[in-house]
Amino acid sequence: MSQLTDLATKLDALGHPIRLKIIATLVQNQQQMYLNEIAIKIGVSRALAKIHLKKLEKAAIVKSHIVTAEGEAKALRYYELLPFDIHVSPQMLRMEVEKNGQ
Amino acid sequence: MSQLTDLATKLDALGHPIRLKIIATLVQNQQQMYLNEIAIKIGVSRALAKIHLKKLEKAAIVKSHIVTAEGEAKALRYYELLPFDIHVSPQMLRMEVEKNGQ
DNA sequence: ATTACATGTAATCAAATGATTACATATATA
DNA sequence: TATATATGTAATCATTTGATTACATGTAAT
Numbered sequence: 001m002s003q004l005t006d007l008a009t010k011l012d013a014l015g016h017p018i019r020l021k022i023i024a025t026l027v028q029n030q031q032q033m034y035l036n037e038i039a040i041k042i043g044v045s046r047a048l049a050k051i052h053l054k055k056l057e058k059a060a061i062v063k064s065h066i067v068t069a070e071g072e073a074k075a076l077r078y079y080e081l082l083p084f085d086i087h088v089s090p091q092m093l094r095m096e097v098e099k100n101g102q
Numbered sequence: 103m104s105q106l107t108d109l110a111t112k113l114d115a116l117g118h119p120i121r122l123k124i125i126a127t128l129v130q131n132q133q134q135m136y137l138n139e140i141a142i143k144i145g146v147s148r149a150l151a152k153i154h155l156k157k158l159e160k161a162a163i164v165k166s167h168i169v170t171a172e173g174e175a176k177a178l179r180y181y182e183l184l185p186f187d188i189h190v191s192p193q194m195l196r197m198e199v200e201k202n203g204q
Numbered sequence: 205a206t207t208a209c210a211t212g213t214a215a216t217c218a219a220a221t222g223a224t225t226a227c228a229t230a231t232a233t234a
Numbered sequence: 235t236a237t238a239t240a241t242g243t244a245a246t247c248a249t250t251t252g253a254t255t256a257c258a259t260g261t262a263a264t
Contacts, residue, residue, distance in 0.1 A: 015114025
């Protein structure tokens with residue numbers, strides 16, 4: 001995948017209010033959160049939170065893993081934020097595109 | 103429209119390789135370009151370029167106006183880039199969401 | 205065992221998106 | 235007039251996306 005496509009994927013993943021809220025919630029809590037916590041915190045259904053988290057995970061903005069904690073009803077999937085710092089401006093895009101040849 | 107929604111709209115508009123190329127092309131050429139120039143330059147059909155430009159225009163990343171030049175077959179729609187400088191990181195999103203209340 | 209509660213995911217569906225094809229208009233030239 | 239060329243947009247269609255509902259599993263308490 002080209003640099004440009006990768007950038008587009010990340011920007012696309014970030015381009016939705018719910019997903020921005022999910023990210024903000026994950027930063028606020030520092031530690032990892034599981035699906036239901038996230039859903040409740042931002043006020044959407046688990047199913048919907050899952051869908052948006054899936055898109056974030058595909059774009060490598062979050063990652064997840066299952067944790068089997070004792071005393072818990074079942075294994076939980078924990079999500080954590082991967083660090084990112086995206087900067088987009090016309091000049092920066094010009095350089096990016098020229099790098100990839102035409 | 104909230105700050106967060108506005109940011110999401112811009113990020114969503116930027117989240118496609120063709121649209122990133124369109125922007126890069128507009129920067130390269132400095133001056134305004136009309137639809138067909140853009141389409142040829144990045145190697146897509148006029149119709150497709152138009153669709154992507156429409157999305158960029160809705161997000162206020164480009165703007166356009168029609169110019170009636172002499173010697174031309176017909177009035178041409180010129181596109182120009184609006185300045186933007188978007189910076190996204192977890193910390194920045196946290197602040198943005200907290201501003202908008204929960 | 206059954207009831208209650210909590211979790212994760214699959215199935216489904218309407219709406220938006222990406223892309224192609226075709227159409228309508230306009231000028232210049234044969 | 236017709237032919238060629240160039241432009242802008244509308245119509246169409248398959249795919250993806252956003253969102254809801256329902257299902258399956260698992261533990262704890264009755």
